[in-house]
Amino acid sequence: MKQADVVVVGGGPAGCAAALAAAGAGARVVLVDEQPDLGGHLRWRVAPTHGLEPDLDGQPGVRVAAALAERVAAAGVEVARGSVAWGFFEDNVVGVVEGETAYTLRAASVIVATGSTDRVLPFPGWTLPGVMTARAAQLFLHVHRVLPGRRVVVVGDGPDADEVANAFAVAGAEVVARVPGVAGLQAGGDREVEEVEVDGQSYAADTVVLTLGRLPDPELALQARVETVFDAAVGAHVPRRDEHLATSQPGVYVVGEAAGAVSVAEAMAEGRLAGLAAAGAPEADIAAAREALQGLRTATSGNRALPVVNADVPMCLCRCEEVTLAAVRQAIAEGATTLDDVKRRTRAGMGICQGIFCLPAVAALLRDEAGVPAEEIVPMTARPPARAIPLSALTMLEE
């Protein structure tokens, strides 16, 4: 077992800021990220990033990501790239897997900065190859430099959808239609997307990109059994936090989009505050960081309240377990009133994705068809592993 003063999980802007602040305050910091490089979202965004300090402000995300990675290295933070933090265990022990290697980390403080997942919603044909998340699309375009298709339908509205549509156009694809949401949307094709229908109008298209907002992904903190509260602006439950962004579990902090923060500037200010608090920095520094954060608490959420699930059409709702919309409806009609109930009855949410791609739709159905208020729909019980991991990681925990 490796020891540190502070373990930061997630190397996006929030996690990098947390690691920098904690290291600056003299703590021994380990920063764990599953991606091959630091920067989180910023790694695959080319649009300018606003609200940052003068030397980074207005730079494309990719450049801010590179600058943050350099600073983290210079600050003496131990960085574990390509490393998944898959489990949270008693006494702030975090299980990590890097390829075939598994180890555990223990620290007085664990800062969870794991960001978000792309919110997706089902529509007929949404399992066809060619339908993908905004994150996948931008990764392929900007990191791997591949056009996932030539004729693209962008689903979603607001600045994120504009950014995605623009990214495709700039990279040489044609955006054949923009659609605000999944209502009235249908993708057709034999083996993959060949056409897309929107309110009865048909387009020849090979790609559908879902830009429907993001949902906080604090799974590691949920494994630590932190208390959550419903955040109406985010449309989801998020960890309850005190003025230092600490959760109900001693030494466990959650920052950035994992807790619902939306802008990069806000995510970084949160990271800095938690990093200082976790490292036991002087009270004056912590107070200043708190004040800086208050000044940024203006951005409205890019996520929206729970949507309505597409009409009465046969379709797959849980992609991993191939559970249909009809099966989930039936479970609700038969008395299921919680996400865990629906999961037990249908297997929806039982797959590798841990429900991140079906539970928003299940939650919308519980609200609309069982009359459960959104704030009473609590997250599913979170258990390790947070990702598919080799068995060797589990056996080594027992040693």
Added chain:
Amino acid sequence: MPADEGAVESVSGDLRVRQHPVLGDLPPTTEVTIYVDDRPIPARAGEPIAAALLAAGIRVCRTMPNRGRPRGPFCGVGRCTDCLMTVDGEPSVRTCVTPVRDGQRIVTQRGLGSWEEGTA
């Protein structure tokens, strides 16, 4: 799915983003060859398998256990199971987070796949 339906090139032409106003020109790199259902496909060293497949216009990675419906890259970050393929004989490898290797043998996966599929 019959074997001759594997690895169909469905989006054609050059799909690499060679120039980009913010990212600049596509940096030169070592090219490797991977074999997808026995068909040689060029790939950029270090990129994930799924990226090389998309660049070759291949978008179906697997078919599902229950009704045989096709799936392809969906989340791009290792969170769904839609990009699973059999790689060098190992079934259910997430191709969006697994790098290419010269000479790698990749098979469109049927259902849960099997250890034999790729080694045959």
